[in-house]
Each structure stands twice: as C-alpha cells, then as structure tokens.
Amino acid sequence: MILINEARSGKGRFMEKVNVQKIIDIVGENNVKSDPGELLVYGADSSVHEAPAWIVVRPENARQVQAIVKYANAGKIPVVTRGSGSGMSGQAVPVKGGIVLDMKRMNRILEINLPDVYCRVEAGVVDDDLNRALKPYGMFYPVAPASSRVATIGGEIANNASGVRSVKYGAVRDSVLGMKVVMANGDLVDLGCLTRVEASGYQLDRLMVGSEGTLGIIVEATLKFQPLPKFRCMGVANFDKLEQAGDAIAEIMESGCQPSLLELMDNVAITAVNKTMDMGLPDVEAILMFEADGMVKEAVDFEIEKMKAVCEKHEGSGIELSYDAKERTRLFAGRKKLFPALSMYKELLACTSLADDMAVPYSKMAETARKIHDIAKKNHVIMTAYGHCGSGCMHTKILMEPNRQDQWEDARNAVAELYEYVNSVGGTTSAEHGIGLSKAPAFKIEKAASLPYMHAIKKALDPNNILNPGKLQDAPDDWVKATRLRYQVN
Amino acid sequence: MPMEFNRMKKWQDKLHVCIRCGYCFEFCHIFKVTGWESDTPRGKLIMLHGMMNGYLNPSEETAEKIFECYMCKRCDAACSAKVKVTELFTDAKADFVDAGFKALGTVSRTDPDKCSRCRICILACKHEARVYDAEKDEIVVDRVKCQSCGTCVAACPSGAAYSREGYGLSQKELRESVKQFLEGVSS
Numbered sequence: 001m002i003l004i005n006e007a008r009s010g011k012g013r014f015m016e017k018v019n020v021q022k023i024i025d026i027v028g029e030n031n032v033k034s035d036p037g038e039l040l041v042y043g044a045d046s047s048v049h050e051a052p053a054w055i056v057v058r059p060e061n062a063r064q065v066q067a068i069v070k071y072a073n074a075g076k077i078p079v080v081t082r083g084s085g086s087g088m089s090g091q092a093v094p095v096k097g098g099i100v101l102d103m104k105r106m107n108r109i110l111e112i113n114l115p116d117v118y119c120r121v122e123a124g125v126v127d128d129d130l131n132r133a134l135k136p137y138g139m140f141y142p143v144a145p146a147s148s149r150v151a152t153i154g155g156e157i158a159n160n161a162s163g164v165r166s167v168k169y170g171a172v173r174d175s176v177l178g179m180k181v182v183m184a185n186g187d188l189v190d191l192g193c194l195t196r197v198e199a200s201g202y203q204l205d206r207l208m209v210g211s212e213g214t215l216g217i218i219v220e221a222t223l224k225f226q227p228l229p230k231f232r233c234m235g236v237a238n239f240d241k242l243e244q245a246g247d248a249i250a251e252i253m254e255s256g257c258q259p260s261l262l263e264l265m266d267n268v269a270i271t272a273v274n275k276t277m278d279m280g281l282p283d284v285e286a287i288l289m290f291e292a293d294g295m296v297k298e299a300v301d302f303e304i305e306k307m308k309a310v311c312e313k314h315e316g317s318g319i320e321l322s323y324d325a326k327e328r329t330r331l332f333a334g335r336k337k338l339f340p341a342l343s344m345y346k347e348l349l350a351c352t353s354l355a356d357d358m359a360v361p362y363s364k365m366a367e368t369a370r371k372i373h374d375i376a377k378k379n380h381v382i383m384t385a386y387g388h389c390g391s392g393c394m395h396t397k398i399l400m401e402p403n404r405q406d407q408w409e410d411a412r413n414a415v416a417e418l419y420e421y422v423n424s425v426g427g428t429t430s431a432e433h434g435i436g437l438s439k440a441p442a443f444k445i446e447k448a449a450s451l452p453y454m455h456a457i458k459k460a461l462d463p464n465n466i467l468n469p470g471k472l473q474d475a476p477d478d479w480v481k482a483t484r485l486r487y488q489v490n
Numbered sequence: 491m492p493m494e495f496n497r498m499k500k501w502q503d504k505l506h507v508c509i510r511c512g513y514c515f516e517f518c519h520i521f522k523v524t525g526w527e528s529d530t531p532r533g534k535l536i537m538l539h540g541m542m543n544g545y546l547n548p549s550e551e552t553a554e555k556i557f558e559c560y561m562c563k564r565c566d567a568a569c570s571a572k573v574k575v576t577e578l579f580t581d582a583k584a585d586f587v588d589a590g591f592k593a594l595g596t597v598s599r600t601d602p603d604k605c606s607r608c609r610i611c612i613l614a615c616k617h618e619a620r621v622y623d624a625e626k627d628e629i630v631v632d633r634v635k636c637q638s639c640g641t642c643v644a645a646c647p648s649g650a651a652y653s654r655e656g657y658g659l660s661q662k663e664l665r666e667s668v669k670q671f672l673e674g675v676s677s
Contacts, residue, residue: 033526037552040540041533046510058525060674085527086512104525108674128516150512343507343571350506351571402506487506488543 017077018055018099026067031058031105042082042100048352048402049090049437049483053080053100060105062180062188062219069217069466070186072099076464081213083124083155086147088353089436091159091212095470095483103154106219109133118177118194119225123154123218130223139225142169145432146339154218159434160210167390168260168293171432173209175223181208181216184462194222207457212434213468215461229293231300232260234328235308237316238284242266245286246366248314249389252290253362257306261291262390263335266369269384272341273334281334282318286369288389289335291328338386342397349382350402350487354438355415359392360427368394371421379414381407393431402487408480415442415479437482440475447473493548493589497581498538505539508532508573517564520596528555531565531575538582550593553586557595558654561637584634596638596654600629604650614645 024032033039033056043052054077059065072079078098085092094100106122109130113119114137121130127148130141144163145151151161157179162171169175178192192198192205208216239245245264252259265287273279281287288311292303300323308319322328329336342351360368369385372394376383382399398414400407419429419442428446429435435443444451454473458465465474476482495502514531515521527533534556540546556579565575586593598619600611611629612620619635620642622628629651642651 033528035528035549035551036546037537037540037549037555038526038528040546041528041536044510044536046512084512084515085510102527108671126516147511147513149516339509339511340570340572343509348503351509353509403503484545486510486539488502 017075020055022071023055023057023068023099026071027057027059027064031060032056042085042102043094044486045085045090045092046088046353047090047093047436047438048354048485048487049093049095050486051093051095051483052097053094054097056100056102058102058105062182065101065182065217065219066186066188068099068101069182069184072466073184073186073464076466078469079217079466080468081154081158081217083152084126084147084150086150087155087159087436088356088433089430089438090483091434091436091468091471092155093437093483095437095475098466098469101217103152103219107152110220112137114139116194117224118222120220120222121153122220123152123157125153127151127153127156134225135228138228140228141175141223141225143172143175153221153223157209157218157221158211158213160432161434162388162391162393162432164261164263164388166388166393166432167262168258169226173206175225176205176209176221177224178205178222179208179218180220181218183216184464184467188219189216192222196224210434212436212471214458214471214474215467217467227295229260230295231297231323232291232293232328233300233304233321233323234261234289234291234331235304235311235319235321236331237288237290237308237311238282238318239286239288239314239316240284241315242285242369243366244314244316245288246369248288248311248316249365250362251310251314252307253390255306255310257303257310258292259290259303259307259390260293261289262388263289264365264369264386264389265289265335265338266373266385268373268382269338269342269386270334272345272384273337276341276344277337279334279337287334288316289332335386342384342399345382345399348401348403349399352398352400352402352411353433354398354411355396355418357387357393357395357431357433358419358422358427358429359431360394360422360425362389362392364425364427365389365392365394367425368422368427372396372418375414375417375421379410379417381410381414383414388431391431392427402485403490405489408485408489412478412480419445435472435475437471437475438479440472440482441477441479444473444477493541493585495542495585496588497584498542498578501578501581502542504573505535505542507571508535508569509571510536511570513570514565514568514575517568519560519562519564520558529558531569531579534579535573535575538578548586548589548591550591553591553593554595556582556586557593557597557633559638560596561639580634587633594633594654597633597636598631598638598640598642598651598653600631600646601650601652602628604648605629606648606650608647610645610647611642611651614641616641
C-alpha cells in the first residue's frame with residue numbers, strides 16, 4: 001500500500017514535477033495546500049473512486065488559471081478541474097495525480113441582464129446561489145440537479161447536468177449561450193455568443209458541454225434564464241403493476257402534454273422510504289409523480305387534468321392533486337427522502353453510485369425497471385429504479401456489502417449486464433451524471449463508432465494530455481480497478 | 491505518531507454510510523468562510539476513513555481540522571444519509587487526545603497571565619469542559635467536552651478566556667473581504 005505521504009517525499013513524482021513556489025507565486029500561499037490529508041480530500045468525490053492529488057490550488061481569476069495551465073502544460077503535469085466534487089462517477093478524481101484546480105473561489109455573479117435575458121457567472125458559482133440572485137427578478141435557472149445546493153455552474157456545464165425539471169426545461173446544454181474557457185496551452189477564448197441563435201461555424205461552446213474538464217477549463221459562463229411560473233400543480237398516482245406506470249409515462253409524453261416534472265418510484269424505493277422513514281406510502285409496484293407549471297391557471301389545469309386522465313386510463317389509483325406549496329412538498333416527500341432511505345436501507349449495505357443514470361426511450365421505461373430488478377437478483381445485490389421518466393432518465397443505486405471482494409464482482413457484472421440491455425434498446429449510458437471512470441467501459445461500447453473522432457478532438461485541443469487525463473474515452477476498461485475504491489475491501 | 495482508534499473503531503463499518511454527496515458544505519460555517527473542503531464534515535470523514543484504513547498517517551494538521559468545529563450540528567440535520575457526524579467527531583477527538591496530539595482547533599483556551607483564577611468560566615460552561623487545576627494553578631480545558639460555544643469567552647471578566655479567531659467575522663475583516671471582492675469584479 002502506498003502512503004499518501006510518499007507522494008510528497010523526495011522520491012515521489014510530486015516533488016520532481018511540481019515547483020510549489022511557482023504555484024504560490026501565481027495564487028498566493030493561502031491558496032495552495034499539499035498536506036496529505038488535503039490531498040486525500042481533494043482526491044475524492046461522490047463516486048466509489050479515490051486517488052490523491054499532488055497539490056491543491058485555488059485560483060481567483062482567469063489570469064491565474066491561465067498561468068497555472070501554461071506552467072502545467074510546459075511540464076506536462078495533469079490538471080484536474082474541480083467544483084464541489086459532487087460528481088458520482090469519478091470525474092474530479094485525479095486518477096493520474098497532478099494539480100487539482102479548485103474553482104470555488106471564482107464564485108462571482110458578474111451580470112444579470114434582464115432585457116437580453118442572460119446572466120454571466122464565474123465557474124465556481126453554486127446553482128442555488130444563482131437562483132437566489134435571480135428570484136427577486138421573477139426569474140430562475142432551471143437545470144435543478146438534486147445537488148443544486150452544492151453543484152457549481154462550471155461542474156454542471158462540464159457534465160451536462162440536469163434534474164427533475166429537464167422534461168420541460170432541458171439540460172445544461174439548453175441553457176448555455178456561451179462561455180470563457182482556458183485552453184490547454186493557456187489561451188483564454190470566448191465561445192458562443194449572447195443571442196439565442198447562432199449559426200456561425202463550429203459550436204465550440206457545445207463541445208465543452210459534457211467534456212468533463214478534458215478539453216478546456218471553463219472559467220465563466222453566459223446562461224439564459226426563464227420566468228418563474230406563477231402556478232404549479234402536482235399530482236400523485238399509485239399503480240399495482242410497474243408496466244401500467246410505464247405505459248402511463250409513454251402516453252403522457254405521446255399525448256403532447258408538457259409536464260414540468262414526471263417521476264417514477266418502484267417498489268424497492270417505496271419499501272426503502274417506508275422502512276427507514278416510516279412514510280406510510282402504499283405498497284404498490286410503482287408510484288408516479290407528475291407536475292405542470294405555467295403563468296395561467298387554466299393552462300396548468302388543462303395539462304394536469306390530461307395527465308390525471310392518462311393515469312386513470314392505466315388504472316392509476318389514489319390520485320391526489322394540489323396547487324398548495326406545502327401539500328406539494330408532502331406529495332413529493334417520499335421521492336425527496338429516497339436518497340437517505342437507500343443509505344440506511346440495511347446495516348452493512350452501502351449505497352453506491354453505479355449504473356446510476358441511464359436514459360432509455362419512454363416506451364422502454366417499465367421494461368428497464370423490470371430488467372434492473374432481474375439483474376440485481378441474479379447478481380446478489382439490491383437495486384432500485386426511480387428517476388426523471390419524463391426525460392427518459394432512469395436512476396438506480398447498487399446496494400451492496402462494500403467490504404466483500406465478491407460483491408464488487410457482482411456489481412461489475414450487474415453494471416455490464418444492465419448497460420448491455422440499455423444499449424440494445426437504443427438508450428444511453430449517462431443521462432445527467434456524466435461518464436468519469438465508473439461508466440467509461442459502457443460508454444466506450446456505446447460510442448465505439450465515434451471514439452476515434454473523440455480521441456482526435458482531444459489530441460487536437462490538448463496535445464500533451466494534461467487536462468483531466470484518464471477519463472471518458474481514455475479511462476481504464478475495468479472501473480473496479482481504475483483507482484483505489486473508497487471502501488475498505490477485505 | 492502511532493494512534494489507536496479505541497472509540498472510533500465502532501464507526502468503522504458505518505463510515506461508508508456517508509455517500510459523499512457534499513450537501514453538508516452549505517451548512518458548515520467554517521467551510522463558508524475558509525472555502526477549503528477539508529473543513530467540511532465530508533472532508534473530515536474522508537480523512538478519518540483514510541487514517542482508520544491505514545492509508546493516511548494521523549498528523550497534527552489532520553487533528554487540527556477535526557478539532558475545528560463549532561458543534562452547531564447543522565451538518566447532522568442536513569446530512570442526506572443521516573450520518574451522526576458530530577458524535578463521530580467527538581469520538582475522533584478523544585482518540586486524538588489519547589494519542590497525545592496537541593491540536594486545539596476551535597477549542598477555547600485561557601491565557602494564564604491574564605487569568606485572575608476567579609473561575610467564573612467554570613460556572614458559565616454548560617458542557618463542564620473547564621476545571622481548575624490546583625497543582626498547576628491554572629484553568630484546564632477538556633478538549634473533547636468543549637463545544638466552542640464561546641460562553642466562557644463572553645463571561646470572562648479579565649479577557650483571559652479566548653478562542654481562535656481568523657474566520658473573517660470581525661468588522662475589519664469583513665470590510666477587507668468586501669473590498670477584495672469588489673476589486674475582483676472591477677478587474
């Protein structure tokens with residue numbers, strides 16, 4: 001076992017490669033850390049992976065980022081850009097070591113332009129903070145990942161994040177107008193524009209969306225925002241059969257409805273919240289939550305009634321509707337408490353972020369949920385199916401005993417089998433959490449035809465391979481062995 | 491320094507309950523000022539996990555981080571996995587003390603030169619963290635019991651009880667911070 005302290009010793013790569021004084025000259029002594037504990041903290045995120053950084057650096061502005069990247073490029077030192085480290089697939093884990101660039105100090109909202117309906121923010125601004133700033137103007141930034149209280153805008157763009165409202169408002173890529181990016185050679189470039197439409201050549205800003213820090217370092221973003229709806233109505237329906245809920249989802253989307261939220265919870269999820277939170281949800285195979293929002297009540301009524309009728313047609317029962325904010329919170333409480341409920345499902349079981357956010361066509365939703373259960377049973381793990389079905393996103397988590405080596409074999413098999421199925425029905429590996437390390441094997445199979453072009457783009461923009469190396473198409477084929485696992489495996 | 495995890499070992503199988511979502515960041519006062527992830531409950535749990543599993547050597551730097559906590563318990567309430575964060579940190583502090591680490595973090599202390607030995611601080615302390623050591627003739631603070639609430643600092647008539655400053659809370663530091671922010675925006 002290699003102690004992190006060794007990374008700092010004279011024999012380690014760290015001392016050979018990084019001139020700490022040079023870094024201090026750029027960002028100041030108070031913004032550099034190289035204590036072993038710090039290196040460990042900044043080498044972890046919300047995934048199963050861990051790999052210590054060599055040094056942690058907090059830049060304050062684009063000029064400092066440029067200077068660090070120029071220095072790193074000259075010495076071929078890896079640079080791993082980090083927001084809050086809330087990614088679930090190991091995107092921010094410095095698998096090849098190097099400089100971890102913590103962007104949280106660059107957290108200024110630079111401009112809110114109401115006539116032109118855009119805002120400019122630095123990459124380290126937290127999603128909820130931006131929404132707090134927009135609210136007084138009656139506006140909101142709609143991406144809303146579950147981690148919005150901690151996720152930074154830069155991280156959201158780099159992972160093309162989305163959340164419960166993606167069914168109506170889309171993912172980050174639908175909100176980005178432009179950005180400033182520090183390229184691998186240290187150049188600062190302006191990408192995109194301030195307008196809603198642009199047909200001026202290659203859309204390089206779009207290329208940066210979902211690039212996971214491998215093509216450039218986003219230092220500033222121009223985002224469009226939306227007016228806050230005046231009315232919101234939420235509904236809940238219970239289904240005895242998972243297939244009935246699946247059919248209802250497909251028909252709601254097919255019927256031309258515009259839900260602002262459409263969420264599914266399966267029986268494992270229902271059991272989890274009932275068991276650990278005493279929620280008293282009905283013991284059915286599936287619960288569907290649906291919501292409509294808008295400026296005119298009649299329009300919201302129209303949408304919600306239509307969705308209710310579809311649920312009734314597919315034998316949805318116990319349907320409740322409410323415009324009241326408190327009631328809406330009550331109706332959504334089960335879904336909201338699912339995450340902690342899964343963590344506490346059973347002693348010794350860990351809730352791991354694996355195969356966590358595939359997307360499949362609407363018509364395959366119910367079948368995917370069934371498949372998840374079958375694969376879990378076959379591979380001796382517990383998996384649940386829930387998610388933003390309105391945008392085709394199905395979440396799961398693998399509950400397993402992380403200390404047992406054989407359970408990691410089970411998890412590896414379960415993940416591979418599930419993605420084989422997702423691929424066979426035309427789905428995609430990641431809907432909103434990104435690829436990083438743990439989803440890379442499946443991603444490489446799904447995108448086999450375009451991998452050579454991805455490699456070519458990476459080579460052209462980052463010839464020395466310094467920007468978040470070893471991720472996406474360059475990640476190892478075996479995610480279990482890609483890094484040390486965050487759990488103690490016996 | 492070698493370290494036994496006599497109290498911490500009961501958490502060994504529970505450290506994995508933290509899913510490392512980072513939702514505690516927003517609720518941690520210390521992180522909101524310093525901005526370092528190692529000051530967050532998640533960061534501290536990662537370090538403790540590293541030490542207990544043998545890939546991070548316990549050090550004064552790490553101990554200092556664990557002792558830096560105002561025990562406000564906002565992280566306990568915010569934790570999406572319901573980890574008993576402050577209870578866990580209290581056990582970790584006790585293990586650090588037993589191993590001989592000197593870290594103080596946010597623990598209150600007393601300047602013996604200013605102290606009049608009136609012992610008001612002992613009466614004021616809700617956590618029974620302060621005692622008078624007759625042999626040394628000074629006030630001794632129990633680093634595990636102290637919850638850094640600051641009551642002793644407020645109660646001390648001699649200005650002898652104090653706790654660590656430097657979290658940017660004074661008016662002067664606040665003005666400086668605002669000035670730096672505005673200069674950054676205009677640059």
